[in-house]
Amino acid sequence: MKLRVCLILSLILIVLFTSVAMADAPYGSYTYDYWGDPVPAPAPYVPTRLLDGDALGIGPLTGASDLFISDDNKIYIADTGNNRIVVLNSSWKVERIIDSFVKNGQQDTFNSPQGVFVTEEDALYIADTGNARIIELTSKGEFVREIGPPKADIIPADFEYKPTALVVDRAKRLYVIAQGVNQGIMEFDSEGTFRTYMGAPRVSANLFQYFVRLFYTDEQLSRTIDFVPTEYNNINMDKDGFIYATTSSISVYDIQGAIAARATDDRVAPVRKLNATGTDILRRRGYFPPVGDITFYSRGYFEGGQSMFYDVCLDDYGIYSVLDNRRGRIFTYDGDSNILFIFGGKGNRLGQFNNPVALSKLGENFIVLDRSISGHGQITVFEPTDYGRLVIKAVSSHNEGNYQEATAAWQEVLKYNANSELAYIGMGKSYLDQDEFYTAMEYFKLGNKRDYYSKAFKLYRKEVIADYFGLIVGCIVLLSVALYIRSKIKSRREVDL
Amino acid sequence: MEVLRGLRYVFYLIFHPFNGFWDLKHEKKGNLGSAFVIVGLLGVTFILRRQATGFIFNTVNLLELNIFVEIMSVILPFALWCVANWSLTTLLDGEGSIKDIIITSAYALAPLVIINLPLILVSNVITLDEGAFYYFFISLSVVWAGALMLVGTSVVHQYSMTKTLFCTVAIVIGMGLIIFIGLLFFSLIQQVWSFIYTVYKEISLRL
Numbered sequence: 001m002k003l004r005v006c007l008i009l010s011l012i013l014i015v016l017f018t019s020v021a022m023a024d025a026p027y028g029s030y031t032y033d034y035w036g037d038p039v040p041a042p043a044p045y046v047p048t049r050l051l052d053g054d055a056l057g058i059g060p061l062t063g064a065s066d067l068f069i070s071d072d073n074k075i076y077i078a079d080t081g082n083n084r085i086v087v088l089n090s091s092w093k094v095e096r097i098i099d100s101f102v103k104n105g106q107q108d109t110f111n112s113p114q115g116v117f118v119t120e121e122d123a124l125y126i127a128d129t130g131n132a133r134i135i136e137l138t139s140k141g142e143f144v145r146e147i148g149p150p151k152a153d154i155i156p157a158d159f160e161y162k163p164t165a166l167v168v169d170r171a172k173r174l175y176v177i178a179q180g181v182n183q184g185i186m187e188f189d190s191e192g193t194f195r196t197y198m199g200a201p202r203v204s205a206n207l208f209q210y211f212v213r214l215f216y217t218d219e220q221l222s223r224t225i226d227f228v229p230t231e232y233n234n235i236n237m238d239k240d241g242f243i244y245a246t247t248s249s250i251s252v253y254d255i256q257g258a259i260a261a262r263a264t265d266d267r268v269a270p271v272r273k274l275n276a277t278g279t280d281i282l283r284r285r286g287y288f289p290p291v292g293d294i295t296f297y298s299r300g301y302f303e304g305g306q307s308m309f310y311d312v313c314l315d316d317y318g319i320y321s322v323l324d325n326r327r328g329r330i331f332t333y334d335g336d337s338n339i340l341f342i343f344g345g346k347g348n349r350l351g352q353f354n355n356p357v358a359l360s361k362l363g364e365n366f367i368v369l370d371r372s373i374s375g376h377g378q379i380t381v382f383e384p385t386d387y388g389r390l391v392i393k394a395v396s397s398h399n400e401g402n403y404q405e406a407t408a409a410w411q412e413v414l415k416y417n418a419n420s421e422l423a424y425i426g427m428g429k430s431y432l433d434q435d436e437f438y439t440a441m442e443y444f445k446l447g448n449k450r451d452y453y454s455k456a457f458k459l460y461r462k463e464v465i466a467d468y469f470g471l472i473v474g475c476i477v478l479l480s481v482a483l484y485i486r487s488k489i490k491s492r493r494e495v496d497l
Numbered sequence: 498m499e500v501l502r503g504l505r506y507v508f509y510l511i512f513h514p515f516n517g518f519w520d521l522k523h524e525k526k527g528n529l530g531s532a533f534v535i536v537g538l539l540g541v542t543f544i545l546r547r548q549a550t551g552f553i554f555n556t557v558n559l560l561e562l563n564i565f566v567e568i569m570s571v572i573l574p575f576a577l578w579c580v581a582n583w584s585l586t587t588l589l590d591g592e593g594s595i596k597d598i599i600i601t602s603a604y605a606l607a608p609l610v611i612i613n614l615p616l617i618l619v620s621n622v623i624t625l626d627e628g629a630f631y632y633f634f635i636s637l638s639v640v641w642a643g644a645l646m647l648v649g650t651s652v653v654h655q656y657s658m659t660k661t662l663f664c665t666v667a668i669v670i671g672m673g674l675i676i677f678i679g680l681l682f683f684s685l686i687q688q689v690w691s692f693i694y695t696v697y698k699e700i701s702l703r704l
Contacts, residue, residue: 035558445552454553454625461622 026352027329027345031419034287034448036259036294039419044332044341044388045366047351049381052372053079056094058086063112064377066165067358067369070118075362077369077377078126083110085126090362098124101135101143108143110135115165115177127163127176134163134174134192147174150186150194167237175235175243182231184278185245198278201230201247201269238314242281243274246322248308252298255291255306263289270309271322283318285336287421287448292324292331293342307331311359313366317399319392323359323368328352330359330366330382334395338422341388344368351380364389387416394426403430421447432456437463503531507607514645518652521604522597529596532603538610540571546613551621554631574672578602581671582650585664591654601653605645612638 025043033039053061062081069075073090084099100109111130118124122139134147149161162179163186169175172190175198184200213221230249237243247270258268266272266280270291273282288294292307299305307324314320318335328346333339345352358369366382384392394409410426417423428443429452437460444453465472506526510517521527544567547557579602583595593601616634623631651661 450553450556451625457553458624458626461624 025343026347026349027343029341029343031339031342032288032294033419033421036288038295041341041419042387042416043343043385044391045330045343045382045384047380048383050350051092051379051381052376056086056088056092058094058097060374061086061377063371063375064369065114065357065371066116067360067367067379068116068118069360069362069367070122071120072122073362074118075360075367076116076118076124077379078113078116079377080112080114080129081375083112085110085113085116085124096141098137098141101137101141103143103146115163117166117168119168119172120170123168125166125168125174127166129162129164129179132161132163134166134176134188145192147188147192150188152194154183154197155194164233165235167235167243169237169241175237177232177235177245180231185232185235185243185274199243199245199272199274199280200278201232201272233309234311236312236314238318238320239316241276244271244312244314244320245274246271246309246312248310248325250306252306256298258289258291259294262287270307271312271320273320283336286333286338288339290322290331290333290337290339292322292329293327310357313359313361315361315392317396319395321359321361321366323356325356328354328356328370330368334422335399340391340395340422343382348373351382353380364392387413390416391420391422394423398426403433406430421449423447425449425452428452428456432459435459499528500530500534503527504534506531507535507604507611510604511607511611511641511645514648515652518601518604518649521600522593522653527600527604529600532600535603535607535610536571536575538614539575539606540568542610542613542617543567543571545617549617549621551623553623553625554620554628575602575606577672577675578668581668581675585667585671586650586654589654589660589664591656591664593653597653601649602646605649606642608638608641608645612641 025046027043029041029043030038031041053059059082061077061079063079064077065080066078067075068078074095075088075090075092077086077088079086082099084097086094087096087098089095100107102108110126110128113126114129115127116125118139123144124137124139124141126135126137128135132149136144136147138144149159160180163176164179165177167175173195174186174188174192176186176188178186181197182201184197187195187198189195230247232245232247233249234246235243236245250268250270254268255270257263264284266282266284268289268291269280269282271282272280275281282290284290292309296306297304305326307322307329308326309322310325311323312320313323319332319340321330321332321341323330324344329342329344331339332341344356346354348354353368353370354373355371356368357371360367360369362381364384368380368382370378370380372378390409390413394406394413397403397406397409406426407430410420410423410430413420413423414427424443424447428440428447428449431437431440431443432452432455437456440456441453441460444450444456503526506517506521510521510526517526544564547555547562547567548559579595579599582598582602583593585591586593586598612634616631616638620631647658647661647665650656650665651658654661654664656664
C-alpha cells in the first residue's frame with residue numbers, strides 16, 4: 001500500500017516537473033489590445049543560450065556595444081573596451097579577432113570602436129569612435145581606406161566627430177550616426193566625402209510652449225532649453241536599401257501624447273524608416289504608434305517612463321523589431337506597425353538583460369547583446385516557439401499573396417492565443433474574400449477593426465436588402481395605402497362635422 | 498395625464514422656443530413631473546448610446562461601462578446647473594423660481610433625447626461612409642439644446658440676450674465653485690472622521 005502511494009506520488013511529481021520545465025521563458029509575453037491594455041500572449045521566442053567572452057575563450061567583452069550579422073551568417077562584435085572586432089562563425093566559434101591593421105606600411109589600432117557593418121561584398125566598415133574615423137577593411141582584415149571627419153561649411157570648426165553606428169548602401173554611400181549630432185544622419189558619398197545630413201527628426205513644440213515663450217525676457221529665453229531635434233542613436237538597413245533609425249531622446253510627454261491620439265504620422269517617432277531622400281515612409285497603421293510600451297507610469301514608479309529604443313533589427317516583409325533598453329524588452333512589429341510580439345525583460349536570469357545594447361537576427365533566431373551589470377558583453381540567443389513561427393508565417397504568407405495559407409496559419413494562431421486581434425482580423429479578411437460577410441463582421445468585431453467591419457457590413461446590408469426587397473416594398477406600399485385611407489376618413493369626418 | 502400633456506408640449510416648444518418657454522411658465526403648460534421624465538429619459542439615452550450604438554460608431558470599451566456613472570453624468574450637471582442658476586439669478590433680478598428653472602432647463606434638453614434616441618437605432622444600420630450624417634445629427638442635437646437653454650434662461654428670467662450670455666458664463670463658473678466647495682467639504686469631513694476614529698481607537702486600545 002505504502003509503496004503504491006509512493007509510486008503514484010512520485011509519478012505525479014515527475015509529470016508536474018516535466019511540464020514546468022517546458023515553460024521556461026522568464027518573462028510574461030504580452031501584446032496590447034485595441035484599448036491599450038496589455039493582454040497576455042504565449043511566448044513567441046524562448047532563450048536557449050547564453051555566451052560571454054570567457055565562454056568564447058577570448059576574455060571578457062568589455063563594454064561591447066554593437067553586434068552585426070552578415071549575409072553569410074558571420075557574427076561581428078564591436079568589442080569597444082578591448083579596441084577590437086571579434087568575428088564568430090554561425091556555430092559560435094571564434095573565427096578571427098581584428099585588433100590592428102596595416103595602414104600605409106604602419107601598424108594602426110582602433111580606439112573604442114562602437115559600430116560595425118559588413119556589406120554584401122564582405123567589405124568590413126568599422127566606426128572607430130575614439131579616433132574620429134571610419135575604417136574600411138577587406139574580409140581578411142586588410143586595410144582599404146579611412147574616412148575621416150566630415151568637412152563642410154555647415155559643420156562648425158569645433159565639432160567633435162564621434163561616429164557610433166553606420167550602414168553602407170549598394171552604391172557604397174555611407175550613412176553615419178555620430179554622437180551629439182541632431183541634424184540627422186550624416187551621408188558620405190562613395191568617395192568618402194561628406195554630402196549632407198538626411199532625415200532630420202522633426203522638432204516638436206506644443207502650443208503652450210510657444211505661448212509661454214511670448215512672455216519670457218531675453219535672459220529667460222537664453223536659459224531655456226532650445227527646441228532641438230532629437231538625435232538618432234542607431235541605424236540599420238533593410239534588403240531594399242531603406243534605412244531604419246532609432247532614437248531614445250523623445251520626451252515621455254510627447255510619447256504619451258502620440259499614444260493618446262493614436263497618432264499615425266511621423267511627428268513622434270522613436271523608430272523611422274527613411275527612403276533615399278530622408279522622408280519617413282514607415283507605415284503606421286496599428287492601433288497605436290510603434291513606440292514600445294503603451295501603458296507605463298510616466299515617472300516615479302519602478303522602471304517608469306517610455307520605452308528607450310537602442311537598436312532596430314529587420315526581417316523580410318517589412319517586419320521589424322526594436323530593442324527597449326529601459327525595460328529590456330523586444331518589440332516586433334509587422335510592416336504596418338501592428339504589434340506582433342513583446343518579450344524579454346530586465347533581470348539576471350537567462351532571457352533577461354541588464355543593459356541590452358544590440359539586437360540582430362541570425363536566421364530565425366534573435367541575438368541580443370547585453371552589457372550586463374559588470375559591463376562585460378553577454379550574448380543571448382532566442383529561438384522561436386511554434387506560436388512565434390506561426391505568426392511570422394501568417395504575416396509572410398499574407399504579404400506573399402498566399403491568402404489561404406495565411407488564413408490557415410491565423411486559425412492555428414487563435415488556438416494558441418485567443419487575444420490575438422491580428423488573427424481575428426486575418427480570419428475576417430479571408431471570410432470577406434469568401435463572401436461570408438456576416439462571419440467576417442463577427443471576426444472584425446473581435447479584432448476591433450472598425451473600417452473593415454464597416455466594409456463587411458455594407459456588403460451584408462446589401463445582401464439582406466436584396467433578400468427582403470419584396471417584403472420591404474410590400475410594407476411601404478401597405479403603409480402608404482393605410483395612411484391614405486386614414487386621411488380620407490379623417491377629411492370625411494371633418495366634412496360631416 | 499398631466500405628465501403626458503406636458504411631454505406632448507415638448508414638440509411644440511422645441512420649434513417655437515420664445516412662445517414655448519413663455520407659455521411653459523405663464524400658461525402652466527409644463528410641470529415638474531414631465532421635467533423629471535425628460536431628465537430620466539436623457540439618462541436612459543446616455544446609457545443606451547454607450548451600450549447599443551452600432552459597433553462602427555461605438556468607440557467605448559463596453560467592459561468598462563458603468564451605468565451609475567452614466568446616470569450621474571446626466572443628473573449631477575443638471576442639478577448643479579439648476580442650483581447655480583437659481584443662486585445667481587436670485588441675486589441678478591431673475592424672475593424665475595427654482596421650479597421654473599428646473600422645468601425650463603429640462604425642456605431645453607429635449608432635443609438631446611429626441612434626436613439621439615432614434616440615432617442609436619440608425620447607427621446600427623449605417624456604415625462608416627455614411628458616418629458624416631450621424632456626426633452631423635449629434636452635433637445638431639447639442640447645438641439645439643444649447644440654444645434652447647439660452648432662450649429658456651432669458652425668457653424665464655426676463656433677461657436681455659447680453660445679460661443671459663453673461664449670466665450663463667457666471668453660472669458655469671458657479672458650478673465649478675459648487676464642485677470645489679463640495680470636494681473641500683468632503684475632504685474636511687474625512688479629516689474630522691479620521692480624527693474621531695483615531696481618538697476612539699486610542700481610547701479603546703488603552704482601556
